[in-house]
Amino acid sequence: MLVGLLMLAAGAAAGAFGSLLGLGGGVLIVPLLTLGFGLPLREAVGVSLICVIMTSSAAAGVYLERHVANLRLGMTLELFTAFGALVGGSIAFLLSDQLLSFLFAALLLYVAATMARGRGAELDIESDPDPHAVMVPEPAARQTALDRLSGDAYRIHSLGLGVIGATGAGIGSALLGIGGGVIKVPLMHLAMGVPLRVATATSNMMIGITAAVSALIYIIHGGIDPYVAGPTAIGVFLGATAGSRLGDRVDLRYLRLLFVVVLVVTALQMLLRVVA
Amino acid sequence: MTGARPSTAPGTSSGGRSATDERLIGRLLIAVTYVAVGLLSVGVVLMIVDGISPLGGGPRLDIATVGAHLLAREPAAFLWLGLMAVIAAPIGRVIVAAVAFARDADWLMVGIALGILAVIAIGVGSTVTVTV
Numbered sequence: 001m002l003v004g005l006l007m008l009a010a011g012a013a014a015g016a017f018g019s020l021l022g023l024g025g026g027v028l029i030v031p032l033l034t035l036g037f038g039l040p041l042r043e044a045v046g047v048s049l050i051c052v053i054m055t056s057s058a059a060a061g062v063y064l065e066r067h068v069a070n071l072r073l074g075m076t077l078e079l080f081t082a083f084g085a086l087v088g089g090s091i092a093f094l095l096s097d098q099l100l101s102f103l104f105a106a107l108l109l110y111v112a113a114t115m116a117r118g119r120g121a122e123l124d125i126e127s128d129p130d131p132h133a134v135m136v137p138e139p140a141a142r143q144t145a146l147d148r149l150s151g152d153a154y155r156i157h158s159l160g161l162g163v164i165g166a167t168g169a170g171i172g173s174a175l176l177g178i179g180g181g182v183i184k185v186p187l188m189h190l191a192m193g194v195p196l197r198v199a200t201a202t203s204n205m206m207i208g209i210t211a212a213v214s215a216l217i218y219i220i221h222g223g224i225d226p227y228v229a230g231p232t233a234i235g236v237f238l239g240a241t242a243g244s245r246l247g248d249r250v251d252l253r254y255l256r257l258l259f260v261v262v263l264v265v266t267a268l269q270m271l272l273r274v275v276a
Numbered sequence: 277m278t279g280a281r282p283s284t285a286p287g288t289s290s291g292g293r294s295a296t297d298e299r300l301i302g303r304l305l306i307a308v309t310y311v312a313v314g315l316l317s318v319g320v321v322l323m324i325v326d327g328i329s330p331l332g333g334g335p336r337l338d339i340a341t342v343g344a345h346l347l348a349r350e351p352a353a354f355l356w357l358g359l360m361a362v363i364a365a366p367i368g369r370v371i372v373a374a375v376a377f378a379r380d381a382d383w384l385m386v387g388i389a390l391g392i393l394a395v396i397a398i399g400v401g402s403t404v405t406v407t408v
Contacts, residue, residue, distance in 0.1 A: 050362055058309045082396065212367055214399075217403045226355035230319050
């Protein structure tokens with residue numbers, strides 16, 4: 001009983017931190033469950049996938065209601081993240097725990113470095129208009145597929161790069177239990193010319209399908225325990241909701257710094273697991 | 277649907293309908309998420325009342341018996357139903373979007389939506405085949 005409440009509290013902390021810092025919960029949930037509760041990494045990844053779908057669906061619903069997310073572009077890339085998730089979910093059960101731990105540690109160090117540089121990880125949905133944005137022709141003149149995937153105030157490009165990146169994000173999501181926003185948002189924003197706020201919202205929307213594909217594979221393999229996933233997911237949902245309301249009252253500079261330290265320490269602990 | 281209809285201005289005819297569709301899809305996602313949270317909450321409360329430790333290992337999903345276990349108020353049944361609702365939310369969003377695109381005769385996007393659903397079906401089908 002106490003362990004269930006602790007998992008709920010841990011999930012709430014992960015959800016709140018993730019929401020405050022603009023990160024998906026997966027980066028936090030997997031280390032919490034493996035290092036904090038001694039769960040096998042693959043089981044923690046399965047639970048994390050459920051948590052990221054939950055937070056993604058709630059946020060994506062709001063983004064779609066406000067017309068911030070680009071549904072057409074998101075669904076087009078989703079086809080490839082879903083394919084990547086199918087591949088990743090299938091090979092996840094063939095890889096050793098050590099290799100997955102190593103990959104996760106590398107991911108944590110990458111996120112820590114990104115946050116330390118002060119960009120990328122905190123993705124402000126209300127940011128200024130994007131300098132990469134290019135005005136598109138009037139709707140009647142939109143003839144090509146790229147035009148039709150573009151928004152009212154920007155034109156996307158490099159769809160091929162987006163397809164490759166989306167497939168990679170899907171594989172990463174399935175292997176490591178993350179939403180893949182760390183790959184998709186920079187890809188859409190920097191490589192494809194999607195404004196940051198649209199890229200963030202669209203990436204968030206895409207997480208649901210990407211993680212759903214791999215979560216189904218994990219469930220069929222028996223890789224998700226309902227007694228772990230239930231309290232953790234509820235905790236993450238409550239924490240993320242609270243975090244989104246606390247955002248304006250918290251000094252994110254110190255929180256980000258603290259978080260970088262936590263990520264580095266966690267990455268080292270994951271690497272120790274590899275060695276052990 | 278995201279303001280990218282080629283032949284209609286936003287706020288008119290199918291442009292306005294697209295905005296309505298997006299709102300509908302957004303509300304669907306939020307509603308299903310809250311249903312999932314409700315089911316998971318019931319499962320967690322029952323789990324705590326029954327003194328079940330999460331570290332003891334839970335039962336695997338057995339769709340055939342979920343209904344009977346729900347009637348017996350077993351925590352795992354509520355948790356599994358909640359988890360399936362979590363997963364169903366984004367899949368339902370793709371299905372609703374496919375219907376909306378079909379109504380607008382946007383066959384490219386219909387094809388993409390069906391492609392996504394096909395990938396999910398292949399994932400489930402191939403995993404079931406491998407594990408059975």
